[in-house]
Amino acid sequence: VSVKAGRRIFWAVTLALGAAGLVLSLLAGPVRTTPGDLIRLVGHPDPIRWAIVVDLRLSRAVLAFLVGTALALSGAILQGYFRNPMADPFVVGVSSGASLGAVLATALGFEAAAFGFSGPGLLAFVSGLGIVMLVYALSLRRGGFKVETLLLTGIAAGALASALTSFFLFMRSDSYDQAVFWLLGSFQLAEWGQVATVAPWIVLCLLASVWLAPDMDLLALGDDAAQALGSPVRRVRKAFLAMSALLAALAVAVSGIIGFVGLVVPHWVRLLIGPGHRRLFLASALAGGTFLLYCDLLARSLLPAELPIGVITAAVGAPFFLYLLHKKR
């Protein structure tokens, strides 16, 4: 198969899978729904079925897709940013910082909802972004700026945030259930308000990253080379770091920490369609959304009680990832 044809197959298959996943999401659930029910819904909506299919299932599917998009795009950006395939939204501390914020809010009983976020969601968002700024500021101080310093500072800050998170969880053992939600992720609470809050920013970041993708390609040559070729390296780096942090913080704020998507999806995509960043960003966004859509389907249909989605993403993602790696070799 030629590269071009391979790419076409990738797009077609992912789009088809995404569409099928969306329909499946509307059909699957404890309340039996047939395709006929969905069609009837268009004509004369029965309020109960409307609430179940549109308010609960559809909003949830859309949110899962958006969050998958955000996480995969954030991971793709960071892997390019650090020129390191190990990078994902965890390494710069966003996820740990955000979970600390959420758990803190829970422990302190901070419930004030705003901008479509819950109280913990809001604090998760703020602290997720805050920790990245802190990490960035810390790595700037030592005479200029080094990517390695940023990476290591991020890991250290993330570890510190995780330690504090565990501490607060330990102190408030009665908020365990909430803690599981924030540490392993879930779309149980999805609603249209959340979709409306995160969607514009995710779309904006996707467009901006695709626009800036040629500069990311240059970065792969090394900062000096990129600079010499006319790319404003520092500013490009700042923009990408900010976007990846924003994407990850948004994702955590509405759905808790969902691991593995940001690490694995860009890898699959790179193996399948090549390293060019414009294509990589777009394809990661689409594949990440589709992947998380299916993971959420599994999370809510495997057992009578819902599984945290973080369990699914890792359990499904890791073996498939290993398979792809070996096949490629």
Place this chain on the structure above:
Amino acid sequence: VSRARAGRGERERHREGGPRRKSLSGVLIAAALLGLPGLSISGEIPRGRGRVLETRLPGPAPAAAQVIADDLGHPFPLPAAAPRRIVSMAPNITEILFALGLGGRVAGVTRFCDWPEAARTLPKIGGLVDPNVEIIRSLDPDLVIAFRGNPLRLVERVRKLGLPVFVLDIGRTLDDLAPLIERIGRITRSGERAAALAAGLRRRLGAVAAALRGAPARPKALVLLYGQGLWTCGGESYVNDLVERAGGVNVAAAMPKKWVLYKREAIIRDDPDVIFILARSAADFETGRERLAKTPGLAGVRAVKAGRIFALDENAASRFGPRLVDVLDRMAALVHPERFGGGP
């Protein structure tokens, strides 16, 4: 590999000379970071909630609909007519609904709602911490009664679907029991029956207190949960209140928690006069008692030596409902047999 170490000057140069689109992207990101509040409008996007409400309540609501607040402070308009399809999100709520004669109006319960027997066959909405919003919606309830032990995020999600939700606090002492029943009576429009039930329970609580008035000693009591580990009830649990009303002293009262894992040494030190085991069956109780007697060091404890280890019905004692008073009657008689007509 050399990395860029661009100094400030270099950065400045780029800011001026860089392509225009880069600075645009900077603005974009800044807007994203700073301008989030601008989205507050989109957070209010209609979610079809109005539609649901309209079809649910044909005709205008009565003008003088009385609004009360639930225990979370959310306004709750009292229904004009008695609710016909009630979803109960906790076993004690189910128990109270049945005790009020509303069993026929309960549309859904949790999988833990096994009392009374009739509750077992009702549709299940899931568990206490994992109720399923979709199933709740499908039952088309006109009243959803939750309690603070449910994940409030999920309860909020149910409320956002436009269903009338009333959240109740978890009782801390038996004094909260009668008001809880009266509150449930109020929102289900069965106030009279609730008042009668509450009055009966108050009377029985008063009778126990009267029987124990002037009791010379307060025996030390330990309440254990049957199962692995020495779990007991701390000072924040209503079980602590049960022990006190039964004329005893909870040895774990100083622990500021509901459930605490007690240490063997602490039991030896506290030397309880009487031990209760919350057990689901007689067999469980026997196993628990044997295990306790065999635990090294506990043989010398007063309650073990005197054989004052008793079973309590875990099913009744673990939910904050009317049967707690039955548990209290039994406890009081076992802690102070001299006051309740001889030995247990």
